[in-house]
Each structure stands twice: as structure tokens, then as C-alpha cells.
Amino acid sequence: MKNRERTANLALLGLSLAPLFVKVDPNLNVILTACLTVYVGCCRSVKATPPSETMSNEHAMRFPLVGSAMLLSLFLLFKFVSKDLVNAVLTCYFFVLGIIAFSATLVPSIKRFLPKHWNDDLIIWHAPYFHSFSVEFTRSQIVASIPGTFFCAWYASQKHWLANNVLGISFSIQGIEMLSLGSFKTGAILLAGLFVYDIFWVFFTPVMVSVAKSFDAPIKLLFPTADSARPFSMLGLGDIVIPGIFVALALRFDVSRGIQGRYFNSAFFGYTVGLVLTIVVMNWFQAAQPALLYIVPAVIGSVAIHCLWNGEVKLLLEYNESKTSADSNTDSNELNREDKANKKDE
Numbered sequence: 001m002k003n004r005e006r007t008a009n010l011a012l013l014g015l016s017l018a019p020l021f022v023k024v025d026p027n028l029n030v031i032l033t034a035c036l037t038v039y040v041g042c043c044r045s046v047k048a049t050p051p052s053e054t055m056s057n058e059h060a061m062r063f064p065l066v067g068s069a070m071l072l073s074l075f076l077l078f079k080f081v082s083k084d085l086v087n088a089v090l091t092c093y094f095f096v097l098g099i100i101a102f103s104a105t106l107v108p109s110i111k112r113f114l115p116k117h118w119n120d121d122l123i124i125w126h127a128p129y130f131h132s133f134s135v136e137f138t139r140s141q142i143v144a145s146i147p148g149t150f151f152c153a154w155y156a157s158q159k160h161w162l163a164n165n166v167l168g169i170s171f172s173i174q175g176i177e178m179l180s181l182g183s184f185k186t187g188a189i190l191l192a193g194l195f196v197y198d199i200f201w202v203f204f205t206p207v208m209v210s211v212a213k214s215f216d217a218p219i220k221l222l223f224p225t226a227d228s229a230r231p232f233s234m235l236g237l238g239d240i241v242i243p244g245i246f247v248a249l250a251l252r253f254d255v256s257r258g259i260q261g262r263y264f265n266s267a268f269f270g271y272t273v274g275l276v277l278t279i280v281v282m283n284w285f286q287a288a289q290p291a292l293l294y295i296v297p298a299v300i301g302s303v304a305i306h307c308l309w310n311g312e313v314k315l316l317l318e319y320n321e322s323k324t325s326a327d328s329n330t331d332s333n334e335l336n337r338e339d340k341a342n343k344k345d346e
Contacts, residue, residue, distance in 0.1 A: 002043075004039075004043065005040060005043040008036050008039050009040055009109070011032075011036055012033065012036040012037065012040060015029065015032055015033055015036065016162065016165055016169070019223070019224045024223075026223040026224065026232075026233040027279045029223045030221075030233060030235050030275070030279060031272070031275055031279060033165075033169070033221060033223075034221075034235060034240050034275055035268075035272055035275065037172045037173060037244070038176065038240060038268070038271060039268065040173055041172060041173045041175070041241075041244050041248060042176060042247055042268075043251075044176070044177040045176055045177045045245075045251065046251060046255050050321055054180040054181065054183075054186075055182050055186050055190070056182070056186065057185065057189055060181075061193060063190055063194070064193035064194055064197040067197060071207060071211060072207060074211050074215065075207045075210060075211050078211065078215075083214055087214075087216040087217070090215070090216070090217045091156050091216070091217065093217075095152050095153075098151075098152040098155065098218065099145055100148075101174045102144075102147075102148040102152065102166070102170045103145040104141075104144075104170075104174055105169075105173050105174060107140055107141055110140065114139070114140050114143065118139035118140050118143070119138055119139075119140045120138070122138060123136070123138065124136050125137070151166070151167075152167070155167060155218070161222040161232065164221070164222055165221050165222060168220065168221045171219075172241050175241040175244070176240075176241055176247075176248050177248075179241070179245045180249070181246060181249050182320060182321050183317075183319060183320045184249065184316055184317060184319060187245070187246045190242070190246075191242065191243070191246060191292070191296045191299070192296070194242055194292055195292050195293065198290035198291070198292040199290050199292075202288060203290065209288050219236065219237050221234065221235045221237070223235070239278075239292060242292065243292070243295050244271075246299055247264065247268050250264045251264035251267075253316070253319050256319070263306060263307070263316070266302040266305075267302060269302055270299040270300070270303065273302075274291070274294040274295030274296070274298030275295060277294040277298070278291045
């Protein structure tokens with residue numbers, strides 16, 4: 001899997017740089033970039049230890065409501081406050097987040113070239129006057145933050161589409177890698193809620209499109225076109241991260257059973273089909289489309305058909321990473337107690 005991940009990373013880098021040198025079809029660029037980003041994020045989400053925190057059903061139900069409140073707040077800010085002022089504040093905010101995300105994405109590629117203790121030894125920094133607040137990091141992360149800082153400074157000063165895309169891809173990979181739905185039930189609830197959310201805010205109000213066009217920050221990927229009236233095609237990061245965490249869950253489910261890519265292949269195929277449908281319909285009607293309208297049914301439908309075909313519906317629905325994490329912590333505590341008891345006996 002690591003070799004495939006490295007190949008996908010190189011392909012993603014090449015695809016990001018390609019429009020600087022050759023003419024690349026923006027539709028093809030959208031599909032390949034989004035799919036490669038999801039693939040890399042999914043591979044990186046597979047870890048030796050289960051995720052420490054997972055999303056609950058209640059959080060999944062509230063997520064579309066919280067997202068709607070934030071979206072509407074941004075719309076009102078852009079409408080009644082200076083766009084330049086709002087974007088200046090957002091640039092500062094994403095400058096800091098960008099350094100963190102870019103550095104975290106870069107660390108696995110550079111850590112093998114650094115001394116082992118630079119990757120393992122934790123440095124703990126306590127904030128002055130607020131000693132309860134502390135940050136843990138390694139020397140490898142400090143090294144990665146150096147190019148991350150320079151890159152984000154370039155983004156803040158130039159707002160070049162390439163810098164925007166690199167940061168957007170970094171955010172997406174980190175989101176897919178770090179976020180855990182916990183179970184397929186929670187994933188279905190979240191995707192169903194955001195399916196309705198996307199349709200409502202795109203088709204029934206001007207809010208989503210207006211915010212996307214006004215928001216000058218790496219929350220969307222930009223793909224250069226040959227059309228001077230519409231120089232860029234756009235894809236929101238939510239259309240990558242939200243389905244991506246469901247696809248990543250399918251991959252970790254396969255890994256937990258020692259199976260290579262069974263349900264992951266179905267989920268990833270569904271994501272690709274949904275994204276292609278989005279592009280086809282968008283070009284057919286020449287209008288913005290809510291990508292989740294096509295991606296969500298394709299992803300959930302592909303996995304559902306596959307598990308029905310295999311007769312593994314119950315097995316799929318019973319999978320829960322939060323229970324796995326709790327069991328892992330229990331086992332770890334028991335091992336620690338046994339070690340202490342053995343030391344006493346000695």
C-alpha cells in the first residue's frame with residue numbers, strides 16, 4: 001500500500017503542476033485530482049492504533065445544521081461587511097492553518113531522511129502564563145514547518161491558484177486521515193444530511209455559489225480553463241473530504257478483516273462515478289451543481305449493493321471503530337497492569 005501511496009503522491013504533484021506547462025482539460029483535472037487526493041488520504045488513515053475519537057450519530061445529525069449556520073454567517077458577512085476585510089482576516093487564519101496542514105502532509109515524505117530520534121522524541125511546549133495549555137511536536141515537524149511557512153507566505157502574498165490548490169489538497173488529505181466516522185451507520189447519517197444540505201443551498205438559494213465566489217481562501221480547488229469569462233473551474237473541499245472519510249472507513253474495515261480492498265474498491269468506485277456524473281451534468285446544463293447530490297448516492301449505493309451481494313449487511317453495520325478503540329485501550333491497560341505485577345514478583 002505504501003508504494004501505491006507514493007505513486008499517487010507523485011501523480012498528484014505532477015497533476016497539480018501540469019497546467020503551468022501544458023494545457024490540461026479542467027474536467028479531467030477535477031476528477032483525477034479529487035480521486036487521487038481521496039486515495040492518498042485513505043491510505044494515510046490506516047494506522048496501527050484505532051482512532052482515539054470518532055464521530056457520534058448525534059454529531060452527524062447536527063453537522064449539516066452547524067454547517068448551514070456557518071455558511072449563512074459567511075454570506076451575511078460578505079453581504080454587509082467589506083469583502084476585503086473579511087478575506088484579510090480569513091487569510092491570516094488560513095495562513096496559520098496552512099502551515100500546520102502543509103507541514104503535517106509533508107512529514108511522512110521527509111522523516112525517513114532524518115535521524116530516528118527526530119521523529120520519535122516529543123518536545124512539549126507550555127504557553128507562558130497559561131501552563132495548562134501545551135503543544136507536543138517533534139523535530140521532524142519543526143523541519144517540515146520551515147518550507148510550510150515559506151509556502152504559506154507565498155500564498156498569502158500572491159494568492160496564486162497553485163498555492164491555493166496545494167493548501168486545499170493538504171487540508172483534504174489531513175481531514176480524511178484524521179477524521180473518523182466510527183461506523184457506517186454514522187457515515188450514512190452524515191452523508192444523508194449533507195446530501196440535503198448541498199441540494200438546498202445550491203438549488204434553492206444563491207448562498208453557496210455566492211460564498212464560494214467571494215471566499216478568497218483555500219476551501220476550494222481551482223482548475224484553469226481556456227474560457228476568459230470563467231477562468232477557473234472549482235471544486236469545494238467538502239466534496240472531497242466528506243465522501244473521503246466514508247471511503248477511508250471502508251478501507252479500514254477491510255484492513256481490520258485482513259482483506260485487500262474489497263469494500264474500499266466499491267466505495268472508491270462510487271466516489272469516482274459520482275464525481276464524473278457531477279461534471280457531466282454541470283457541463284450539460286452549464287450551471288453549478290451540488291456534487292454531493294451525485295456522490296452520496298453513488299458511494300453509499302456501491303457499498304450497499306456490494307454488502308447485500310456478499311450477505312454481509314449485519315457485519316458491516318456492526319463495525320464500530322469507537323468500540324475497537326475502547327477495546328484497544330482496555331488491552332493496553334491490562335498489559336500495563338501485568339507488566340507492573342511481573343516487576344513486583346521479580
